[in-house]
Amino acid sequence: MKTYRFPAKKTWPELVKRPVFERKEISGLITEIFEAVEKDGDNALINFNKKFDKAITPHIAVSEAEINNSENEISDDLKRAIRQAKENILKFHASQITKTEKIETAKEVICWRENRAIEKVGIYIPGGTAPLFSTVLMLAVPANLAGCKEIILCTPPDRNGNINPAILFTAKLCGITKIFKTGGAQAIAAMTLGTTSIPKVYKIFGPGNQFVVAAKEYAQRYGVAIDMPAGPSEVLVIADRQAIPDFCAADLLSQAEHGSDSQVVFITTDLKIFTETIEAVEKQLGNLPRNEMARQALDHSIFILIDSIEEALEFSNLYAPEHLILALEDFEKFIPMIDNAGSVFLGNYSCESAGDYASGTNHTLPTNAYARNYSGVSLDSFVKKITFQHLSKEGLENIGKTIEIMAEAEGLIAHKNAVSIRLK
Amino acid sequence: MKTYRFPAKKTWPELVKRPVFERKEISGLITEIFEAVEKDGDNALINFNKKFDKAITPHIAVSEAEINNSENEISDDLKRAIRQAKENILKFHASQITKTEKIETAKEVICWRENRAIEKVGIYIPGGTAPLFSTVLMLAVPANLAGCKEIILCTPPDRNGNINPAILFTAKLCGITKIFKTGGAQAIAAMTLGTTSIPKVYKIFGPGNQFVVAAKEYAQRYGVAIDMPAGPSEVLVIADRQAIPDFCAADLLSQAEHGSDSQVVFITTDLKIFTETIEAVEKQLGNLPRNEMARQALDHSIFILIDSIEEALEFSNLYAPEHLILALEDFEKFIPMIDNAGSVFLGNYSCESAGDYASGTNHTLPTNAYARNYSGVSLDSFVKKITFQHLSKEGLENIGKTIEIMAEAEGLIAHKNAVSIRLK
Numbered sequence: 131m132k133t134y135r136f137p138a139k140k141t142w143p144e145l146v147k148r149p150v151f152e153r154k155e156i157s158g159l160i161t162e163i164f165e166a167v168e169k170d171g172d173n174a175l176i177n178f179n180k181k182f183d184k185a186i187t188p189h190i191a192v193s194e195a196e197i198n199n200s201e202n203e204i205s206d207d208l209k210r211a212i213r214q215a216k217e218n219i220l221k222f223h224a225s226q227i228t229k230t231e232k233i234e235t236a237k238e239v240i241c242w243r244e245n246r247a248i249e250k251v252g253i254y255i256p257g258g259t260a261p262l263f264s265t266v267l268m269l270a271v272p273a274n275l276a277g278c279k280e281i282i283l284c285t286p287p288d289r290n291g292n293i294n295p296a297i298l299f300t301a302k303l304c305g306i307t308k309i310f311k312t313g314g315a316q317a318i319a320a321m322t323l324g325t326t327s328i329p330k331v332y333k334i335f336g337p338g339n340q341f342v343v344a345a346k347e348y349a350q351r352y353g354v355a356i357d358m359p360a361g362p363s364e365v366l367v368i369a370d371r372q373a374i375p376d377f378c379a380a381d382l383l384s385q386a387e388h389g390s391d392s393q394v395v396f397i398t399t400d401l402k403i404f405t406e407t408i409e410a411v412e413k414q415l416g417n418l419p420r421n422e423m424a425r426q427a428l429d430h431s432i433f434i435l436i437d438s439i440e441e442a443l444e445f446s447n448l449y450a451p452e453h454l455i456l457a458l459e460d461f462e463k464f465i466p467m468i469d470n471a472g473s474v475f476l477g478n479y480s481c482e483s484a485g486d487y488a489s490g491t492n493h494t495l496p497t498n499a500y501a502r503n504y505s506g507v508s509l510d511s512f513v514k515k516i517t518f519q520h521l522s523k524e525g526l527e528n529i530g531k532t533i534e535i536m537a538e539a540e541g542l543i544a545h546k547n548a549v550s551i552r553l554k
Numbered sequence: 555m556k557t558y559r560f561p562a563k564k565t566w567p568e569l570v571k572r573p574v575f576e577r578k579e580i581s582g583l584i585t586e587i588f589e590a591v592e593k594d595g596d597n598a599l600i601n602f603n604k605k606f607d608k609a610i611t612p613h614i615a616v617s618e619a620e621i622n623n624s625e626n627e628i629s630d631d632l633k634r635a636i637r638q639a640k641e642n643i644l645k646f647h648a649s650q651i652t653k654t655e656k657i658e659t660a661k662e663v664i665c666w667r668e669n670r671a672i673e674k675v676g677i678y679i680p681g682g683t684a685p686l687f688s689t690v691l692m693l694a695v696p697a698n699l700a701g702c703k704e705i706i707l708c709t710p711p712d713r714n715g716n717i718n719p720a721i722l723f724t725a726k727l728c729g730i731t732k733i734f735k736t737g738g739a740q741a742i743a744a745m746t747l748g749t750t751s752i753p754k755v756y757k758i759f760g761p762g763n764q765f766v767v768a769a770k771e772y773a774q775r776y777g778v779a780i781d782m783p784a785g786p787s788e789v790l791v792i793a794d795r796q797a798i799p800d801f802c803a804a805d806l807l808s809q810a811e812h813g814s815d816s817q818v819v820f821i822t823t824d825l826k827i828f829t830e831t832i833e834a835v836e837k838q839l840g841n842l843p844r845n846e847m848a849r850q851a852l853d854h855s856i857f858i859l860i861d862s863i864e865e866a867l868e869f870s871n872l873y874a875p876e877h878l879i880l881a882l883e884d885f886e887k888f889i890p891m892i893d894n895a896g897s898v899f900l901g902n903y904s905c906e907s908a909g910d911y912a913s914g915t916n917h918t919l920p921t922n923a924y925a926r927n928y929s930g931v932s933l934d935s936f937v938k939k940i941t942f943q944h945l946s947k948e949g950l951e952n953i954g955k956t957i958e959i960m961a962e963a964e965g966l967i968a969h970k971n972a973v974s975i976r977l978k
Contacts, residue, residue, distance in 0.1 A: 208959055233649045351607040355924075468670070474943070483957050505937075519908065
């Protein structure tokens, strides 16, 4: 880990830079995969399962029996936990439903917006080291709430050709029954192009490795939208002297265990907290099963001792963290100073993992400084807002002259005529 | 124009396809322009002005005198019109401000969202055949309302090195005083990378030709966001027997005059309206100054006679038009059937040009079937929504077990520890 004591502001732009990881040149491979899926559809997916996931999957679609059986394969405790998390996520996302408000911008000129669900959405859930059923909740709950007519889910099979039962259980709980055994770039290609089994969708959500990320980028050429650009996960913790080093260390480590490229930043105004948090990180690290990954992430983490909380927030806004924890006594007064962050956790008991799983907020958030220009996933991510307007003849009379003058000044005479012909 | 009488549904997917225009291979040129701007900054822009716009511009920044003088160079009528349009646009976009609502998802687990303006935004306004000061209103009004701290505007100079005074006047009226004489891909590069004169921004808005579109796409590699993917403008009009052919024709032509690649679709259930609208288009076309462009657009326009309004809407949803006009008697009853559209105009007096200029709705809308998965520009386009959460110790106790169980099931033990360490 790297420590900085009172770094000069002119060094900050260097400090907030994310390490650039070498990105393998994989665009050729992505193109090949898309071409194979376009040409051979389901058969291509079956072959890729064999090749990349070492799995024999005669059928790409998960059967009803497999889905129903998942309930028997996970503990009651886990089912209860998933249900409670779902309830909280539903409650928070339901609060994001907006009411249509009609505005009379000029007399008898009525304008408003209405939400319409994106009809077809695809959710990608990675396989690999952790079965991310929590991400199923984070994407399927708002998709369902928004009213998306077709919600499909793709996830790679294990070596026995099966899907993790917690993923199947969670999907079913959220009303998703179109689940497909396919992962990586080929899953993204299938949702983009469609196959016999897999319907093509209008928007693709979900995390993934570099192949998935590259495939989502590539998919946009076909008119598909994606949730947001991707990058490694990150947390920035700001602590004052009332913070509890053991808590701060636990939060930093919960970020570090995500992967060796995870970003971890700790800023405090208090020397004692600074020293003790570093010690606590070292101490807690030893007991983690994923400690090798966390150790690598910590190698490029930064710990900063700074003069004031105001300065810490200035640094944080420049960094634009995905997760921001304010382990501060009077956190409320600092909220208005936050400009750039994905999700903010306030006080000593709001740990990041609360938001990762069960408090109700979404955990699909902007990384890699995208918190400057992107929001996290919310109900809005699954709808379009369509504007409507109604002008009576009188309404058009009220703004007609304005339209005619402006259209003429822009040299668009047919635009002017559309008014003139109605008012003459 | 192409006419279809009662086309079979199986032919619709072919009919809704946008014509594919040959896209010149310009990525090499875009890379070169970005490299030149990165290396030579303002000087590169000055050189490009000379090369592409035949303009001598010793200074890239528009001077205060130039901005102030614009007021004297346009008519009082135009000033009055721009002011009225601005007022309506402001009124409608102000209605999009959402209030923060705190939700207690579980006891003492409080979650909410707050809006924060994207700090730095760039607006691109094309030069060329029409000075699009209306687009200045559509982008600057919500940017200002959102509270963006830095709003800059780039637009190419004319051959005398000047900017159209209506653009300058409108920009100033909206509080924008950082205006720069640069156009095309180089303007996008400058806003992405920054130069001595031009600050770099986090999000770029605005229309443009194929070079601008390609540059906006390229800019995203640098972490910049853009308003939306681009395509030619389009209108789809659905008319019943009470529609007025002259009005419908005027609306179709106001779309067609945008450019030879504009998309125009007309659907009616009434043979008389069908025939008379086609005649009216031909008649009105002759009088248009931009009739050659409109004629080319009409060549690939489609006119459809159909059985029912329900079917017309089904076709429209498949097409997903940027602008949808319902020239229908009982338009209200059809609103719920609209799934995919950018902006909808209701009844005989809601012409598209009302929304293009002055009713208050935004005219920056999704084209090329992107109305299936994107919204038009709104206040939301200029803000991020940050989630906040506060859990008291009791709050964490209420959901702690759930977090621990889920984290463990995902194999993320440090996530679990962040809870356990707080609750033990």
